[in-house]
Amino acid sequence: MDLMQIIKTVVLALLQGVTELFPISSLGHTVIIPSLVGWGDLAGGTACGGKSCFLPVVVALHLGTSLALLIYFWRDWLQVLKTIGNVAVTRKITRGTEEWVSWLIILGTIPAGLLGLLLKNKLENLFSEPQIVAAVLFLNGSVLFIGEAMRRRAEANLASLPPREREAHFRSLKTLSIKEALLVGLAQSLALIPGFSRSGTTIVAGLGVRLTHEDAARYSFLLGTPVILAASALEVPVLFHQSQFPFWLIILGMVISGVAAYLSTAFLTRYFEKGRLDPFAYYCWAAGLITLVLFAFVLHV
Structure with a gap:
């Protein structure tokens, strides 16, 4: 155990917790940034029975994030259990x-x-290919x-109204159908590919x-x-039972990931009361392009 291993874990925890709910792919960032700074195998070779500990550690950090989300939305999850x-x-x-909303969450x-x-x-296998x-x-951007842009087209006939009044003309979660809930859930599957954002x-x-x-x-x-x-x-069992x-x-x-995720959730919940996805799109374009240039002409990974 050395100081560098602690620093790597803490940095990844902050990175994962902050970016998990932002639509910029936390998983993508936790693959790209260690590769850019040359960290390579997070565990140093044999700590996970001869395999890289990178993926199990990142997923363990996701556990902290999910617990933070359970705490933040505890009323919603209590309603799910009641439903x-x-x-x-x-x-x-x-x-x-509200029971219908709980059903939509389950589906x-x-x-x-x-x-x-x-x-x-x-x-x-994609976790070893930062490019x-x-x-x-x-692409996520x-x-x-x-x-x-598609939302703006839908708002075209409401252009004379203030932003908050325009939003009021669209649907609430309670009005979704089962088919629409499954469609949104299917879109979440894209985030299984590192680089696509689950929330995005x-x-x-x-x-x-x-x-x-x-x-x-x-x-x-x-x-x-x-x-x-x-x-x-x-x-997580890979770390608890097959590693040092x-x-x-x-x-x-x-804990660090969970606290960061809780604060990020609180911020984004307020942000999307009137905010847009455009700034996150510009960020993903810039981050993806810069990373590709660095790997192609500087790092030669």
Whole structure:
């Protein structure tokens, strides 16, 4: 155990926690930045039974993020549990209610969960290719830009109204259909590829079914929580049972990641009351392009 390993874990924890909810791909950043600074194998070779500890450590940090989201949206998740209990008794749900929203959350997590299990091994190979991740990050910026441009077209007839009044003309989460919920959940599956943002793709899909920015962001954050939690449950045992990676350092990273994610969620929830996706699109374009140039002409990775 050395100081550099602690620094790497803390930096990755901050990076993951801050960027997880921002639509700029936290996973993409935690692949690209270690490669840019030459960290390579996070664990130094043998700490995970001869395999890289990078992926299990990153997923452990995601566990801290998912716990922060559970805490931030605890009322929503309590309602989900109540809904499951009520449906088991009454066998019906009324559309347009909070119970309906809970049902939409449950359904929306299914596509990414299933695809994650089916494609897990194939997608893990991308973690060793930072150039591919950088290119996907650039594409992520394009998805955000196109999604916001399409929303502006939908707002064209409301151009004379103030931003808040324009938003009021779009749909609330309670009005979504099952088909639309599954569509937004399917969009989340793109984030299985490092470089695509989980929150970005689901917010764009939410805007595509005419949700307000605020409800599109809220639905995105809620859909991501169980998927992140499930992925963490699969990978964390690698660190706990097959490695010499310090338990206390894993916990420290999870706490740092969780606190950073909680603060980011609080900020973005307020931001999307009137904010747009454009700034994040410009950032992804710049970050992806700069990274590709560095790898092509400077680092030769």
